[in-house]
Amino acid sequence: MNKSIGFLGPKGTFSHEAVEGYRSGQNKAYELKEYHSIKDVLCALKDGEVDEAIVPIENSLEGAVNVTLDVLAKEEDMFIVDEFIIPVNLNLVAKQGTKAEDIKVLMSHPQPLGQCRNYLNTNFPGVVQLEENSTSKAAQKVVDGDGTCAAITSKIAAKIYGLEVLETNIQDNENNHTRFVIIARSLKAKTGADKTSIVFSTDNKPGSLYRVLDIFSLWDINMTRIESRPSKSALGQYIFFVDIDGHIEDPDVHDALTMVKRKTSFYKFLGSYPAFAGKI
Amino acid sequence: MNKSIGFLGPKGTFSHEAVEGYRSGQNKAYELKEYHSIKDVLCALKDGEVDEAIVPIENSLEGAVNVTLDVLAKEEDMFIVDEFIIPVNLNLVAKQGTKAEDIKVLMSHPQPLGQCRNYLNTNFPGVVQLEENSTSKAAQKVVDGDGTCAAITSKIAAKIYGLEVLETNIQDNENNHTRFVIIARSLKAKTGADKTSIVFSTDNKPGSLYRVLDIFSLWDINMTRIESRPSKSALGQYIFFVDIDGHIEDPDVHDALTMVKRKTSFYKFLGSYPAFAGKI
Known part of the structure; x- marks a missing residue:
């Protein structure tokens, strides 16, 4: 199967x-x-x-x-x-024959709306922006709409829903x-070109995040990303998502993460997996 | 004036x-x-x-x-x-007499929608969620709507727009x-109980963030917050927003930040200001 x-x-x-x-x-x-x-x-x-x-x-x-x-x-x-x-290439799409000046409502997922913030503020100031669960949902709504709606979607969505692409690549940044x-639900084997993701929180004491990053430095482990999110227990307390190079089965990664676990108040291993090898 | x-x-x-x-x-x-x-x-x-x-x-x-x-x-x-x-206490508000089962559209600013995610998924599964520019804008739209809309707003907004509070404190977390x-446009004087905010980016080299945090550790400066945002130049490159205790006029803070500026590829001082002294 x-x-x-x-x-x-x-x-x-x-x-x-x-x-x-x-x-x-x-x-x-x-x-x-x-x-x-x-x-x-x-x-x-x-x-x-x-x-x-x-x-x-x-x-x-x-x-x-x-x-x-x-x-x-x-x-x-x-x-x-x-x-x-x-x-991600974003496009302004609407029903066949819609003109830009007819557009009263713009719909998309919140991320594409954010990614076109400058374009929308410049070209559609004051036009209502509606958040949908997905870019395709926005395209569907334009199909059902009265010709004053436009959506920000992929080109494939415009094709699937029979909409006209009014403008291509409207994102604020080419990158x-x-x-x-x-x-x-279970891990995959090591490939040799892997990265590892973890999430942890530290005691709310001075220097506690620094002491965790110190561990990676000690084991010469390259941290490629750190992202903080609120812990949701109190304002000013965070959990940290960290990506590092290497696989949990690598002895150094294993030992460093054992130490990270020991020095943190919350720790979760999120996975080791092959780093993306395609073209960006 | x-x-x-x-x-x-x-x-x-x-x-x-x-x-x-x-x-x-x-x-x-x-x-x-x-x-x-x-x-x-x-x-x-x-x-x-x-x-x-x-x-x-x-x-x-x-x-x-x-x-x-x-x-x-x-x-x-x-x-x-x-x-x-x-x-932030969030409330489900609608036109006087609206019943929960009539609600087909839920409107709010994206942050309140996120803060009530569990409540909305449990009580209003599949109900369309629309993003508005503000909670008050959502309340206004409910006033103009056909009685199948509800908004997530402050209590004061419900009062201002004459709406009924269907349920109070619907946020997923009391905190x-x-x-x-x-x-x-210009800085304020030191008060003695201040914090300082900066933003910087580092070279995209192993350990470069660690080396900046090392500076705060060296000068015994307490970092209260670190937040990463994409640099927007390439995936995997970030800028970091950091809050520390102290004022830019404190000699240690001044010296540490002079060093941070020297060791980063982008640096901006965002301000020194009195730490919030009210009750949380």
């Missing part, structure tokens, strides 16, 4: 683009299952409805995808087993990439 | 609640000016339309307010001169506070 993988649907989302790209690079068949929200994708994995889940974790303009980080920090038995990076992670 | 201060309007937003609270604690009169977006508030300060601006920078559940950080990192001659923290910063 083929493996199944959950993604944020409906068809035409950037998650759909990512899962198609990821699937075509794997030497195994995947059955795609679409879900309504990132949280639903991860719940489906937890409940065993799918074997794997692909969810966005970071965008080069908007930063972390908070819901993904928050679920990863909380849920047990979920591991990052791979990553996949795609370029627009989204990193997706593939999540499963 | 009274000083003027810009905030995210319309009346009834949490920014409105914050600016009223902040004003009542100051021994000077303030004229309030409302703006349509956080970006507009900060542009009004830059253009000299207002003397000060009050904007949210961090929430204890949702984390950083990205637009505030991104503008602070970019604009010259804007300094944080004070901070103010308020509790819901928002930290606001007051921004001006």
Whole structure:
């Protein structure tokens, strides 16, 4: 039986683009299952409805995808087993024949809206912006709308929903990439070109984060990313998501993380997985 | 002439609640000016339309307010001169007589929607969520709507717009506070109980963030917060917002920050200001 993988649907989302790209690079068949929200994708994995889940974790303009980080920090038995990076080109799409001056409502997922902030403020000042669960949902709403709505979507979504592309590449910055992670219920084997993700919190004492980073320095481990999120217990208390080079089976990584675990008040290993080797 | 201060309007937003609270604690009169977006508030300060601006920078559940950080990192001659923290209690409000089962659309600012994620997923699964520029804007839309809409707002907004509170305190976590910063075009004097905010980026080399934090450790300076944001130049490159205890005029803080500036590829001093002394 083929493996199944959950993604944020409906068809035409950037998650759909990512899962198609990821699937075509794997030497195994995947059955795609679409879900309504990132949280639903991860719940489906937890409940065993799918074997794997692909969810966005970071965008080069908007930063972390908070819901993904928050679920990863909380849920047990979920591991990052791979990553996949795609370029994000955003387009202004509307019903055939719509003119820019007719547009009264702009719809998209909050991240694309943020990624086109300057373009929208310049070209559509004062036009209402509506948040939808996905870019494809926004495209669907434009189809159902009265011709005064536009959406910000992928080109594939415009094609799927029969909409006209009014303007291409409207993102504020050409460097627009989204990193997706593939999540499963058990770990994958070491490949030799791996990275490792962890999340931890420290005591709320002076220098406590520094002392954890000191451990990586001691073992000559390269930290490629640090992201803070509120601990949700009190303002000013944080949890830290850290990516490092190497695999948990590497002796140095293993020893350093053993020490990190000892020196932190909360620690969770999120997974070791092959670093993305494609072109960015 | 009274000083003027810009905030995210319309009346009834949490920014409105914050600016009223902040004003009542100051021994000077303030004229309030409302703006349509956080970006507009900060542009009004830059253009000299207002003397000060009050904007949210961090929430204890949702984390950083990205637009505030991104503008602070970019604009010259804007300094944080004070901070103010308020509790955020969120309420489900609708037209008088609306029943929960009638609700087809939920509207709010993206942060309150995120702060009630569990409540909304449990009680209103599949109900469309629309992002508005402010909680008050959402309340206004409910007033103009057909009785199938609800908003998530402050209690003061429900009162101002004549809406019924269907349920109080619907946020997922009782610990819901928002930290606001007051921004001006010049710095304020040292008070003796100050903190300092900076933003910097490091070379994309192993251990470069660690080497900067090492500086604070060397001078025994307590770092109270670190927040990373994408540098927007490439995926995997970040800028770091750091808060430390002390004032730029303290010799140790001055010397440490001189060294931080020397060891970073981008550095900006964001301000020294009195740490919030109120009750949280």
